[in-house]
Amino acid sequence: xxxxQKIKQLEKAGSSLxxxxxxxxxxxxxxxxxxxxxxxxxxxxNAFHGDxxxxxxxxxxxxxxxxxxxxxxxxxxxxxxxxxxxxxxxxGHLGYIPGGGVYHSALGDxxxxxxxxxxxxxxxxxxxxxxxxxxxxxxxxxxGYEEGFAGNLTSGGSIANLIGIVTAREAYDLxxxxxxxxVIYASPQMHHCLNKAIRIAGLKECKFxxxxxxxxxxxxxxxxxxxxEQDKKKGLNPWLVIASAGTTDVGTVDPMDKIGKVTEKxxxxxxxxxxxxxxxxxxxxxxxxxxxxxxxxxxxxDPHKGxxxxxxxxxxxxxxxxxxxxxxxYTADYMQDALNNDVELSPADLSPELTKHFRxxxxxxxxKSLGIKPFKACVEEKLWLARYFYKEINKIEGYVADTExxxxxxxxxxxxxxxxxxELNKKIVKKIHEDGRIFxxxxxxxxxxxxxxxxxxxxxxxxxxxILLGMLKDYAKEV
Ligand SMILES: *Cc1c(COP(=O)(O)O)cnc(C)c1O
Numbered sequence: 001x002x003x004x005q006k007i008k009q010l011e012k013a014g015s016s017l018x019x020x021x022x023x024x025x026x027x028x029x030x031x032x033x034x035x036x037x038x039x040x041x042x043x044x045x046n047a048f049h050g051d052x053x054x055x056x057x058x059x060x061x062x063x064x065x066x067x068x069x070x071x072x073x074x075x076x077x078x079x080x081x082x083x084x085x086x087x088x089x090x091x092g093h094l095g096y097i098p099g100g101g102v103y104h105s106a107l108g109d110x111x112x113x114x115x116x117x118x119x120x121x122x123x124x125x126x127x128x129x130x131x132x133x134x135x136x137x138x139x140x141x142x143x144g145y146e147e148g149f150a151g152n153l154t155s156g157g158s159i160a161n162l163i164g165i166v167t168a169r170e171a172y173d174l175x176x177x178x179x180x181x182x183v184i185y186a187s188p189q190m191h192h193c194l195n196k197a198i199r200i201a202g203l204k205e206c207k208f209x210x211x212x213x214x215x216x217x218x219x220x221x222x223x224x225x226x227x228x229e230q231d232k233k234k235g236l237n238p239w240l241v242i243a244s245a246g247t248t249d250v251g252t253v254d255p256m257d258k259i260g261k262v263t264e265k266x267x268x269x270x271x272x273x274x275x276x277x278x279x280x281x282x283x284x285x286x287x288x289x290x291x292x293x294x295x296x297x298x299x300x301x302d303p304h305k306g307x308x309x310x311x312x313x314x315x316x317x318x319x320x321x322x323x324x325x326x327x328x329x330y331t332a333d334y335m336q337d338a339l340n341n342d343v344e345l346s347p348a349d350l351s352p353e354l355t356k357h358f359r360x361x362x363x364x365x366x367x368k369s370l371g372i373k374p375f376k377a378c379v380e381e382k383l384w385l386a387r388y389f390y391k392e393i394n395k396i397e398g399y400v401a402d403t404e405x406x407x408x409x410x411x412x413x414x415x416x417x418x419x420x421x422x423e424l425n426k427k428i429v430k431k432i433h434e435d436g437r438i439f440x441x442x443x444x445x446x447x448x449x450x451x452x453x454x455x456x457x458x459x460x461x462x463x464x465x466x467i468l469l470g471m472l473k474d475y476a477k478e479v
Contacts, residue, residue, distance in 0.1 A: 030070040038082070039103070042459070046436035047092030048085070055080045086439055088311070091459030094468065095441035097248060097276050097302075100457035101310035108365035109310065112358040119358040120348040129346055132360035135367075139301060140317050142281050143274075144294030150321030152351040153313060153359050157275030157302040158193035160316035163328070163351055164298035165197040167318050168240050168269040170327035171297075179205040183231050186242040187211055187219050189249055191273055194242055207236065216403055217250045217445075219243055221258040228266050240269045245293055246277020249443050251386075251409025251454070253277055253289050260295025272296035275314065276456075277407050279306025282372065283380035289406055298324075303363050307375060308458035313359050324350050382408040382455045389453060389465050396473050408455040411445060414476055422449040427479040428472065438468045 001009070019027065058080035061068065068076070086093060089101050119128040136151035154160040174182060184198065188210045198204060209231075212223040228238045241263050243254035256272065263270040272293060278301030280286040281293065293299065298318045303309045318324035329349035348354050367375075386408040393399045393412050401412035414425050426449065429442050443452050453468065 027070045030074060034074045034078070035106075042089060043091065045087060045090060047087050047090040047094075048433055048436045048439040049083055049087070050433050050436065055084070089459070090439075091457050091461065091464045092438040092467070093457055094453045094455055094460065094464070095439045097305050097454055098457040098460070099302075099305045099311070100308045100459050101304075102308045102366050102370075102458060104366035104369050105309040105362045108362035111365070112361040115358075117358045117361075118355065119360060120354050120356050121346045122344045123346075125358075126344070128358050128360060129344055131364050132347055133344060135360055135363055136315065136317060138367075139278075139315055143278070143299055143301075143317065145299075145317060145319055146294075148321055149317050149319050150324045150345050150350055151315055151317035152324070152347055153315050153363065154351065155312055155357075155359075156304065156314040157191075157273070157300055158196065158314070159351075160275070160300040160302070160314040161191070161194050161271075161273055162197040162200060163316045163324070164271050164300055164318070165194070165201050165203070165240075167298055167323050167327045168271055169201055169203060171269060171320070171323040172239055174203075174239070176202075178237065179203060180207070181235070182237045182239045183207045183209060183228075184240045184242065185209045185211055185224055185227060185238070185268075187213060187217075187244065187247070187254060189213065189217055189244065189247040189252070190242055191244065191248050191275065194273065206239070207231075216406075217247065217252045219254040219259060221255055221262055224259065225262050225266075228262070228268070232266075238266060238268055240271060242271045242273065243296075244277070245272055245274035245290060246280070246407050246409075248276055249409075249452070250403075250411050250445065251276070252403075252406045255292070256290075256295055257292030260292050263297075264295070269298070270296045272299045275300050275302040276305055276409075278302070279375075280379055280383065280407055282306075282376045283383065285380050285383055286407065305456055306379060307363070307366075308378065308456075309363055309366065312357070313363055321345065328352065378458045382460070385455045385460065385462065385465050386410055386453075388462070389455070389469070392465075392469050393472065396469065396476070398476050399472065410453050410455075411443070411450050412453075413448075413450060414472075414479075416448075424479050425449050425451055428475045431475040431478065432468075432471055435471060438464060438471060440468070 057076045061076060088098060117128045118124040119132065122129045132153050140149050140151065152163060154163065184206050209227050212220045214220050231238050241259060243256060243259050245253050245256065260270055274293065281290050298316065301315050303313045303315060304311045328351055347356060386405040390401050390404055390410050393401050398415050399412055400416050401410055413421060414428055415421050418424060432438060432440055440451065440453050443450050
């Protein structure tokens with residue numbers, strides 16, 4: 001066989017990678033039908049399947065030369081992937097931090113994948129990069145950042161936080177020899193992805209101070225300032241304060257305005273993790289509690305939580321774009337055609353990624369096809385649902401929820417003063433998981449086992465909250 005024949009033969013062997021119009025439409029329609037059926041029955045489905053045997057069908061299909069038709073693929077998917085575990089698309093998902101995944105986000109992903117625009121560098125896709133930067137502008141405006149910021153759409157809150165921490169490190173030009181004397185201040189309620197970020201960023205040798213919290217688990221700013229002053233007296237280098245606009249565990253918002261005054265006065269970097277709470281800024285009802293977000297130097301929000309988009313999108317914004325750019329840009333010879341930083345900042349110069357998922361489209365498409373009004377309403381509905389749950393749970397005999405929610409997480413206990421309180425509450429969680437209609441998770445607050453409800457799926461309405469209240473009432477009797 002000569003070269004030409006060999007090439008022809010390989011072209012033919014690989015040709016199924018480009019299905020013809022008929023095959024394309026057949027497979028696509030099967031996937032669409034499956035999705036429509038999935039969505040149509042979603043509200044009757046459980047939010048949790050704890051005891052299914054996961055993945056059996058999947059395991060029987062190793063990756064190799066054999067291939068399956070679309071019907072079989074969908075049936076493996078349904079049985080092995082869709083079924084077991086938490087149904088994160090369900091409105092009954094009230095554990096961890098839900099979101100739901102609005103349908104139009106999936107349409108954005110479909111378009112992005114088919115057109116496969118390269119969204120890393122302005123030269124490669126000016127429209128895609130502009131779209132991302134417009135979304136960053138919109139979020140920055142919502143937070144209250146003015147001119148001079150820059151940001152990046154990431155895969156989620158964890159990577160967004162990592163980018164924020166690395167940027168703070170570069171902004172203060174920290175060197176290895178400085179770390180022992182450099183101090184980080186944070187709430188014990190800080191999300192654990194920030195512990196990971198600090199380690200990944202090579203900063204674990206820094207001194208770490210846990211700031212005292214007030215009764216509502218918010219950072220005590222007087223204690224923060226005392227700690228900073230003590231460290232200064234010791235000749236240390238106070239560097240970074242990390243606060244949360246909505247802690248994952250209890251949903252409380254740190255006093256950002258006051259923290260901003262302290263960091264400004266002492267010239268520390270203020271990093272704000274608003275992955276959970278950031279998009280509550282959309283509603284007037286949360287304006288007061290979220291006052292001061294704009295005082296941060298870097299901020300993280302998570303559109304796959306508070307904007308209800310499908311998993312895979314977070315955002316970081318840094319108030320001074322120079323720092324974000326300095327920390328994440330690098331030039332390579334083979335990129336010389338693409339250098340045009342003056343026209344528009346490129347995502348590849350603002351994050352560790354070069355080639356990336358064109359994730360702007362999964363955010364832009366829902367926002368542009370629906371407008372922001374329904375998102376505002378939905379976020380506000382969650383606030384009111386949490387208040388409703390707080391009020392109603394305290395009416396059920398035996399249950400106590402101490403603190404009114406700042407946002408949409410409520411912590412509560414069954415018989416908190418009973419010596420068997422932990423046992424009883426664990427049994428209630430177990431029963432809820434066995435039932436499966438609603439999923440909630442538990443946590444420990446100050447060492448004490450606590451029940452926790454987090455309302456943030458766009459599909460969670462009064463109906464789901466009422467089902468949960470009914471379950472809690474019934475199961476309390478049973479334990
Ligand atoms: C969810 C969350 C994170 C982590 O974000 P991912 O998108 O899960 O990576 C960080 N901080 C807070 C407060 C969160 O709620």
